[in-house]
Amino acid sequence: xxxxxxxxxxxxxxxxxxxEQGFENASFADIAQxxxxxxxxxxxxxxxxxxxxxxxxxxxxxERKTMLRLWELEEDNPxxxxxxxxxxxxxxQTKIMAFGCPVGTLCSExxxxxxxxxxxxxxxxxxxxxxxxxxxxxxxxGDQASxxxxxxxxxxxxxxxxxxxxxxxxxxxxxxEAMYKWLxxxxxxxxxx
Amino acid sequence: xxxxxxxxxxxxxxxxxxxEQGFENASFADIAQxxxxxxxxxxxxxxxxxxxxxxxxxxxxxERKTMLRLWELEEDNPxxxxxxxxxxxxxxQTKIMAFGCPVGTLCSExxxxxxxxxxxxxxxxxxxxxxxxxxxxxxxxGDQASxxxxxxxxxxxxxxxxxxxxxxxxxxxxxxEAMYKWLxxxxxxxxxx
Numbered sequence: 119x120x121x122x123x124x125x126x127x128x129x130x131x132x133x134x135x136x137x138e139q140g141f142e143n144a145s146f147a148d149i150a151q152x153x154x155x156x157x158x159x160x161x162x163x164x165x166x167x168x169x170x171x172x173x174x175x176x177x178x179x180x181e182r183k184t185m186l187r188l189w190e191l192e193e194d195n196p197x198x199x200x201x202x203x204x205x206x207x208x209x210x211q212t213k214i215m216a217f218g219c220p221v222g223t224l225c226s227e228x229x230x231x232x233x234x235x236x237x238x239x240x241x242x243x244x245x246x247x248x249x250x251x252x253x254x255x256x257x258x259x260g261d262q263a264s265x266x267x268x269x270x271x272x273x274x275x276x277x278x279x280x281x282x283x284x285x286x287x288x289x290x291x292x293x294x295e296a297m298y299k300w301l302x303x304x305x306x307x308x309x310x311x
Numbered sequence: 312x313x314x315x316x317x318x319x320x321x322x323x324x325x326x327x328x329x330x331e332q333g334f335e336n337a338s339f340a341d342i343a344q345x346x347x348x349x350x351x352x353x354x355x356x357x358x359x360x361x362x363x364x365x366x367x368x369x370x371x372x373x374e375r376k377t378m379l380r381l382w383e384l385e386e387d388n389p390x391x392x393x394x395x396x397x398x399x400x401x402x403x404q405t406k407i408m409a410f411g412c413p414v415g416t417l418c419s420e421x422x423x424x425x426x427x428x429x430x431x432x433x434x435x436x437x438x439x440x441x442x443x444x445x446x447x448x449x450x451x452x453g454d455q456a457s458x459x460x461x462x463x464x465x466x467x468x469x470x471x472x473x474x475x476x477x478x479x480x481x482x483x484x485x486x487x488e489a490m491y492k493w494l495x496x497x498x499x500x501x502x503x504x
Binding site for chain 2: 138139140142143216217218222223225226227229230231240243265268269271272273274275276277279280282283284289292293296
């Protein structure tokens with residue numbers, strides 16, 4: 119493997135392990151084992167687990183930004199873009215039931231660790247909040263756009279949290295339907311003048 | 312200190328440490344240090360950190376059950392009892408901003424650790440879900456009571472999660488107001504026949 123390819127594989131393996139086992143719980147050795155490289159090769163790329171975390175957060179930001187950009191390209195209607203966001207709960211349901219929301223659980227863990235990279239992890243939430251605000255603004259929600267974005271992000275977090283605890287697919291389906299309905303209420307169909 | 316008093320102090324110290332630093336991150340030594348007892352005395356009460364966790368979950372259940380019972384005694388109106396639940400977000404706002412929801416963050420961490428006590432920790436959520444369902448049933452919400460209980464629990468979790476990330480007191484206040492308004496819509500005032 120070339121050096122940059124190895125680095126990328128480490129980051130992707132760490133991304134999965136931090137999500138599925140927690141940042142504190144997943145060790146350097148776990149990550150090296152998942153990538154099947156020597157400790158020496160690992161240390162060539164990352165000297166500390168915090169450096170891996172910083173790279174994982176950067177990777178997640180890039181990956182989410184690309185996804186949001188794709189939604190913008192594929193869909194003209196901002197309400198449908200917001201529905202894409204809501205549908206993450208369905209598309210990733212199995213993983214969310216097993217491990218919660220990757221963003222929310224990382225932010226929560228770093229807060230308890232009082233970790234220096236907590237603000238960087240929060241940037242993942244900020245990315246979604248600002249993107250949602252932009253969509254609500256395009257829907258014509260004016261100065262309510264920011265509050266509506268935070269409200270929807272809140273509901274998405276709440277559903278992910280309880281889905282993880284109760285493993286109840288029917289609850290997730292019901293709450294996604296409720297979010298759709300709520301969204302429709304925020305953007306009543308335009309009437310002719 | 313008598314033995315049962317020491318045990319209780321260990322559990323309360325562990326409760327705080329697991330909440331503020333995370334279960335995985337808080338060590339036996341941290342707990343012993345917080346209670347200011349020897350390791351020998353600690354081991355007399357608890358042989359493993361999992362045994363401490365089981366005792367902490369039991370303690371939290373007792374403590375929450377007592378709180379809910381008190382709300383029932385103090386308040387006849389089930390809508391006002393539900394408002395007490397919503398108000399946890401205000402009453403405990405400082406701690407929630409710093410460390411998230413004690414129940415949600417513990418369940419999330421134990422899920423990632425694939426911990427044997429995850430079902431016991433989920434019991435804390437079940438306690439609140441069933442209690443809220445009972446209040447909605449008393450409000451006359453009939454077969455909607457269970458879904459409404461889960462919806463409110465979901466919103467409470469979502470607000471706690473984003474409060475922890477964004478440290479935004481105005482967001483918490485706004486969402487608590489929205490929950491009040493939502494609650495009023497679930498229990499329209501009874502009209503004379």
